Amino acid sequence: MTAPASPSAHVEVRNLSITYGGRLIQQDLTFTVGRGEVFVIMGDSGCGKSLLMRHMIGLDPPAAGEVLYGGEPLWAAGEEQREQLKLRLGVLYQNGALFSSMTLEENVSLALVMHAGLTPAAAGDVARLKLALVGLSGFEGHYPSEISGGMRKRAGLARAMALDPEVLYFDEPSAGLDPLSSKRLDELILELRDSVGTTIVLVTHQLPSIFELGDHAVFLDADQKTMTALGRPEELKDSPDPKVRAFMSRGRQ
Amino acid sequence: MKSTALEAAPASVGVLREGADLHVRLSGDWTLGARLPSVEPLAPEIEARPTSRVVFDADELGDWDSALVTFVYAVAGLAGMRDVPVDLGGLPRGVQKLVSLARANQPRVEAPPEDDDALTARVGKVALRAWRTLGDALHFLGEVVVALGRLLRGRSRIRRVDLLHAFEATGIGALGIVAFINFLLGAVLAFVGAVQLQQFGATHFVANLVAIAVTRELAALMTGMVMAGRTAASFAAVLGTMTVNEEMDALTTMGLRPVDFLVAPRVVATACMLPALVAYADVMGLLGGLFVGVTVLDLGTTQYLRQTEAALALRHVIIGVAKGALFGLVVSITGCYYGMRCGRSAAAVGEATTRAVVAGIVLVVVVDAAVTLFLHLARL
Numbered sequence: 001m002t003a004p005a006s007p008s009a010h011v012e013v014r015n016l017s018i019t020y021g022g023r024l025i026q027q028d029l030t031f032t033v034g035r036g037e038v039f040v041i042m043g044d045s046g047c048g049k050s051l052l053m054r055h056m057i058g059l060d061p062p063a064a065g066e067v068l069y070g071g072e073p074l075w076a077a078g079e080e081q082r083e084q085l086k087l088r089l090g091v092l093y094q095n096g097a098l099f100s101s102m103t104l105e106e107n108v109s110l111a112l113v114m115h116a117g118l119t120p121a122a123a124g125d126v127a128r129l130k131l132a133l134v135g136l137s138g139f140e141g142h143y144p145s146e147i148s149g150g151m152r153k154r155a156g157l158a159r160a161m162a163l164d165p166e167v168l169y170f171d172e173p174s175a176g177l178d179p180l181s182s183k184r185l186d187e188l189i190l191e192l193r194d195s196v197g198t199t200i201v202l203v204t205h206q207l208p209s210i211f212e213l214g215d216h217a218v219f220l221d222a223d224q225k226t227m228t229a230l231g232r233p234e235e236l237k238d239s240p241d242p243k244v245r246a247f248m249s250r251g252r253q
Numbered sequence: 254m255k256s257t258a259l260e261a262a263p264a265s266v267g268v269l270r271e272g273a274d275l276h277v278r279l280s281g282d283w284t285l286g287a288r289l290p291s292v293e294p295l296a297p298e299i300e301a302r303p304t305s306r307v308v309f310d311a312d313e314l315g316d317w318d319s320a321l322v323t324f325v326y327a328v329a330g331l332a333g334m335r336d337v338p339v340d341l342g343g344l345p346r347g348v349q350k351l352v353s354l355a356r357a358n359q360p361r362v363e364a365p366p367e368d369d370d371a372l373t374a375r376v377g378k379v380a381l382r383a384w385r386t387l388g389d390a391l392h393f394l395g396e397v398v399v400a401l402g403r404l405l406r407g408r409s410r411i412r413r414v415d416l417l418h419a420f421e422a423t424g425i426g427a428l429g430i431v432a433f434i435n436f437l438l439g440a441v442l443a444f445v446g447a448v449q450l451q452q453f454g455a456t457h458f459v460a461n462l463v464a465i466a467v468t469r470e471l472a473a474l475m476t477g478m479v480m481a482g483r484t485a486a487s488f489a490a491v492l493g494t495m496t497v498n499e500e501m502d503a504l505t506t507m508g509l510r511p512v513d514f515l516v517a518p519r520v521v522a523t524a525c526m527l528p529a530l531v532a533y534a535d536v537m538g539l540l541g542g543l544f545v546g547v548t549v550l551d552l553g554t555t556q557y558l559r560q561t562e563a564a565l566a567l568r569h570v571i572i573g574v575a576k577g578a579l580f581g582l583v584v585s586i587t588g589c590y591y592g593m594r595c596g597r598s599a600a601a602v603g604e605a606t607t608r609a610v611v612a613g614i615v616l617v618v619v620v621d622a623a624v625t626l627f628l629h630l631a632r633l
């Protein structure tokens with residue numbers, strides 16, 4: 001660790017390099033996510049933004065570099081420590097990734113029973129509360145195949161929030177949702193941040209979400225294989241990089 | 254070169270040199286489906302002599318569609334490979350625009366690796382892949398052993414309901430098909446045996462044949478095969494779909510190891526249920542033999558049962574049931590392995606399932622042969 005973490009830094013990505021199947025995807029990624037902010041990872045299709053998220057949540061090991069949570073390294077740590085660190089993260093996957101053999105309530109209570117040591121009954125109470133928070137009370141006994149795509153995503157959010165994570169990751173939250181459902185999900189994300197103070201990392205290329213939610217954003221360039229912009233979304237409209245400018249204005253210059 | 258055709262003039266191409274310029278003259282109707290000149294004769298023209306640029310003349314061009322654009326694009330490609338500039342000015346505006354659009358996207362620089370199609374290369378590739386799979390499978394086997402250790406010491410995080418469900422799916426769910434197949438197996442054995450034994454007037458020894466063959470060898474083998482088709486396929490498909498659906502990732506980020514949570518319960522359930530199924534299959538096979546013996550071969554029920562009792566040493570049954578446990582491990586670990594290593598598409602799930610079944614059946618037979626050889630050497 002070279003520099004001490006600033007007091008507000010929550011997640012730090014340092015000199016991270018990402019490879020996929022032996023091919024270099026991104027390199028020299030360095031940015032900091034402040035505590036309680038909404039941070040957006042954006043870029044065009046295929047730039048590796050979902051892959052970056054997988055590295056930040058401990059799924060894929062980086063080719064080089066480190067990810068720190070409150071100053072604690074994720075990858076330099078041993079497996080036990082990494083498991084502990086991962087419990088402080090919640091992830092909403094692109095299609096919800098609900099366990100199809102479990103009801104919504106079982107999906108949400110799984111981590112509570114396994115890690116928080118709650119009895120199934122107590123975990124069920126918490127699970128019903130989390131499902132109610134995302135507007136799914138009454139659907140506790142449904143299986144993922146019985147509800148719509150938007151509901152699955154909200155159920156996935158309820159599951160991601162089960163252990164009251166410090167950092168919540170969203171992989172393309174509005175992918176496959178109609179504009180209204182996607183706006184509702186955005187509002188839900190903001191409410192979460194405002195009420196619990198959760199740090200939120202958003203992987204998306206939806207401009208409305210980026211401008212409405214993002215406090216800071218990083219832009220990954222697929223051709224240059226590194227980040228080409230970092231800052232507030234409004235400021236990035238006037239970025240010196242023409243590609244970032246075009247992206248932020250949807251090609252209108 | 255002057256043509257005065259008014260309708261349906263055949264497409265033709267002529268080449269003319271003016272200094273270092275290569276003029277390509279297009280005439281006639283260039284439409285898809287018509288007989289079109291090939292690009293190939295132009296290649297040596299561009300290559301052979303120094304050419305400063307390629308110019309298209311289209312004064313006598315009739316109708317045109319994608320056929321002409323394809324031709325011009327190919328010529329421009331040939332010229333581009335030799336850094337010869339191309340003048341499209343003489344072509345219709347539409348053709349110019351389409352060719353420029355197509356050439357605006359530079360082809361990707363990284364060429365796909367060339368496939369060496371020689372027999373030796375293919376054999377080598379297959380061998381290397383088999384070697385990698387072997388190493389990877391051994392690694393997986395190690396993970397499973399560690400996970401089983403944690404499960405048996407009660408230190409892994411699983412849901413008891415999942416374990417019970419695995420027991421139900423691998424055991425009770427297979428009762429019907431195992432009974433059906435082994436009953437028929439016993440019946441067929443009795444028939445085949447009777448034909449031979451009748452020649453020596455020893456028909457009642459059919460009971461001995463059925464009893465030993467079924468309990469020691471065939472009930473376990475058939476049940477293992479059925480489970481490879483049923484259980485290995487189901488494990489590979491379920492775990493593969495969970496991989497595609499990011500459920501594996503979700504488990505991992507929740508701090509639950511997929512090998513502990515999903516694989517170990519399935520392996521334990523299959524390894525426990527398969528011996529029980531083999532014992533059950535033994536009974537069904539004997540009943541099949543009895544049925545044929547009594548109804549077709551005119552042996553008395555009592556006579557048949559007494560003969561069976563005399564022939565059936567306990568060690569035959571134990572060997573068959575023990576093989577069942579071994580097959581249970583083989584089938585469940587194979588199915589889970591292909592499911593866990595599934596790619597991230599729907600097609601990959603199908604492929605994983607196919608491989609799981611094929612590998613499951615092959616491994617069951619190989620293990621069976623190895624055990625039989627071992628028992629022979631150990632004189633059991």
